[in-house]
Amino acid sequence: MQKSIERIAGDSDGVSYEFPVFRLTGADKAAPSAYLQAALHAGELPGVVAIDALIPMLSKAEAEGRIKGNITIVPWANPIGRAQYHFGEHQGRFHLGTRTNFNRGFPLLAAPDARLLPDANFGGADQRLKSRLVQLSLGHDVVLDLHCDDEGLAYLYVHTSLWPAMADCAAAMGVDAVVLWSEDTDGTFEGASIMPYQNASADVAKLDRRVATTVEYRGILDVDGALASADAAGLYRLLAMRGVISDTTLPAPGPFTGVAAPLENIDMMPAPRAGAVLYDVKPGDRVAKGARLATIVHAPGEADGRTEVFAPQDGIILTRRSRRIIRAGEDLLKLVGDRKSGDARSGTLED
Numbered sequence: 330m331q332k333s334i335e336r337i338a339g340d341s342d343g344v345s346y347e348f349p350v351f352r353l354t355g356a357d358k359a360a361p362s363a364y365l366q367a368a369l370h371a372g373e374l375p376g377v378v379a380i381d382a383l384i385p386m387l388s389k390a391e392a393e394g395r396i397k398g399n400i401t402i403v404p405w406a407n408p409i410g411r412a413q414y415h416f417g418e419h420q421g422r423f424h425l426g427t428r429t430n431f432n433r434g435f436p437l438l439a440a441p442d443a444r445l446l447p448d449a450n451f452g453g454a455d456q457r458l459k460s461r462l463v464q465l466s467l468g469h470d471v472v473l474d475l476h477c478d479d480e481g482l483a484y485l486y487v488h489t490s491l492w493p494a495m496a497d498c499a500a501a502m503g504v505d506a507v508v509l510w511s512e513d514t515d516g517t518f519e520g521a522s523i524m525p526y527q528n529a530s531a532d533v534a535k536l537d538r539r540v541a542t543t544v545e546y547r548g549i550l551d552v553d554g555a556l557a558s559a560d561a562a563g564l565y566r567l568l569a570m571r572g573v574i575s576d577t578t579l580p581a582p583g584p585f586t587g588v589a590a591p592l593e594n595i596d597m598m599p600a601p602r603a604g605a606v607l608y609d610v611k612p613g614d615r616v617a618k619g620a621r622l623a624t625i626v627h628a629p630g631e632a633d634g635r636t637e638v639f640a641p642q643d644g645i646i647l648t649r650r651s652r653r654i655i656r657a658g659e660d661l662l663k664l665v666g667d668r669k670s671g672d673a674r675s676g677t678l679e680d
């Protein structure tokens with residue numbers, strides 16, 4: 330395994346950012362290659378510790394000559410966000426200099442060709458970082474962007490062109506749910522990993538064997554040794570199943586038995602009032618239309634001081650907030666409904 334250091338120039342003299350890249354060289358030029366990155370939202374660490382648990386497994390495979398395709402790993406994809414503290418609180422989701430979400434504004438190339446990337450000299454440090462991450466990932470058959478939600482199930486975002494071909498990956502990783510999307514106008518990293526192939530010829534696109542996904546490894550507090558080992562085992566199974574590594578000892582994977590639903594089915598459930606949230610449901614709960622999801626306590630002890638929120642349709646609770654203070658209009662939770670949501674905002678990529 331080779332380690333190299335990437336350097337991203339900062340926005341003023343004397344500032345620059347570094348992150349390590351690990352590479353394993355495959356023995357078979359025809360084998361699929363893989364790219365894994367974690368902590369693009371720099372405070373989302375379940376993927377970082379999963380990679381920490383995965384690397385020894387890959388080193389063992391390498392020592393035994395079982396690495397078939399090239400593997401590139403970026404455990405800390407966002408050194409800019411990693412260093413952002415604001416009044417003592419870590420801020421890893423938005424670039425403080427531009428207010429831009431670190432998982433937006435990636436270049437959506439018309440074809441999988443790094444020469445089409447915009448000139449990074451004309452952007453800020455965050456744009457230089459995004460360009461470099463696309464460059465590092467482009468051309469790999471398997472691209473995994475490891476994130477987490479606030480509190481949530483383990484789930485994947487997958488472009489409709491890769492489904493159900495990627496159902497084996499969801500099964501291998503042991504995730505609970507898959508959210509299918511079709512349109513990315515904001516430039517997520519996942520969009521940058523799949524949109525360039527949408528107009529490519531079939532032999533370049535290879536959509537039957539391509540993997541691109543945003544992996545939501547549960548909640549922000551789910552940074553845990555046992556979960557990291559389980560997630561690493563899931564990543565390893567995926568790499569083995571897709572032929573990036575070989576391992577004849579693994580049992581045949583079963584079918585994916587989780588929920589797969591289009592993005593349009595997600596109800597975001599905005600809070601009608603500001604206050605303290607009392608949840609009736611947690612991620613994984615199945616709810617029926619009309620079931621109470623939460624109560625907002627906005628005027629404690631007063632008549633009409635509580636407002637209840639009810640499920641607009643049958644479905645499964647995918648995520649909820651980790652903090653219990655909420656403003657009016659902020660989202661209480663994500664409900665994956667059995668049917669299309671009545672909320673016009675559903676259908677947009679949320680990570």
Ligand SMILES: [Zn+2]
Nearest residue numbers: 370476477680
């Ligand atoms: Zn994220």
